[in-house]
Amino acid sequence: INTITAVLDEYFPEFETVFKQPFKGKASMHLLKVCPIPKFILELGEDGVLDEIKKAVKKTVGRKKAAQLVEAAKDSIGVDYGEYAARFKIQQLLEELELITNQLEALEAEMAETLKKTEVSEYLLSITGMGVVSLATCLGELGDPLRFENARQMSRMAGYNLIEDSSGKNKSGTCISKRGRKNLRSVLYQISLTLVANNKELRQLYNYLKTRENNPLKKMQALVVISKKVLTLIFTLSKKKAYYEPELVFGSYRKSQLQAA
Template sequence: MEPTGHYWLTMTHYLLQKEIKAVVVNPAHVKKSKEFDDNSPTKNDIKDARVIAQLVKDGRYSEPNILTGKYAELRVAMVQRERLMRSLIETKNQVHNWLDRYFPEYPTVFKDWEGKASMITLKNFPLPQDVVNLGMEGIVTQWKNEVKRAVGAKRAIKLVEAASTSVGISLGQTMARREIEMLLEQYFLLTKQLDELAHDVVTILEEIPGAVQMLAIPGLGWITVAGGASFR
């Protein structure tokens, strides 16, 4: 088989379950070998099948590394983690994009928009006009209701000042609020899923010989250990 995309995996698993040997050929070899017979790089199913069969006959193949048991669980988990991380990075970039459009002065008040006070702000009064309408005292009250440690009035004053002179877009504010609301929902969902996945991965690692000892090595985290074990 030619292991392009994901379609070959199901067939490979099926063949192995039936105790039939499954082998794969390098897609680059298939591409280079197409011109040998008819001096043409054209592609079709019949030609591809003939080229793949010839490569297998000549012994130019390899056996796929199909993991089983806990190692298979780890591989699935790490693939999912990669997908979630891509989505999280994209969501964070969209939040930055939103701030650049509607409240470009925001980073002068909150260097890290993922902090607790910042999250309260973005959830409850994200737009400059919302901040101005609420005022310094209202902002401090909102922060103190959800943040245990005291959040200084100086930052609230700085936020109001930034909002008062903001050059952000002032049109379409209803849907702008809805947009940041949806982005934050995505952010919290993704971070929750990543935390749950991390717990699952560590639990699996505890059942793999040598993994616990590797985790005890300073500077070697579960991501590195799981990555190595899932793609061994």
């Protein structure tokens, strides 16, 4: 997408003023294949562009867009040489983009089907903000949550257990060991970012950790705590075969801390 956009910026930067999201609409994707550059748009004219839009979109729309595109092509500041090579390059890149998109869709569908075969997916997907791909990737690294005796074992597997951070005679506190699965930490980090943005309870905890009066944490440190909380949720919901309930996310002590903040 970035490469296609770079070519458009050179030859027809105004295309994205007509189609705000050119890689999501059927009409814009079709026009990118047929006439992505002013030369070919002007050759088609407004009626020709409209005919191409109708090939991609069945409903009766497009006259306004066709007119806007032609006007933009007339006043374009893009370069006016090598148009055929540029169009061919865009067509080739679009074919590659479609292939990758189809492969991703097939992969995600396979992940969803495999996830259904586990005994715990419906409970874990009830966590607000948790998606199929994120959960499948996490369980792919973590394995069956039911094989663990407690959430601490999961944390150690990810390398989240704390060790002394020292060098010679200097002791500066503790840090996570990172003696675990790097890929698991990576996916937990991505999940934590998503949950902090979409999960009210974990966002509240994240903000509290960064702003508390005693020992406020930096962003990355707070996300590690959120990641460990995610593992606790995975363990608890899997073991109990229970759905996510916001009021049960925190114990009484943590609730009192959050309320006081």
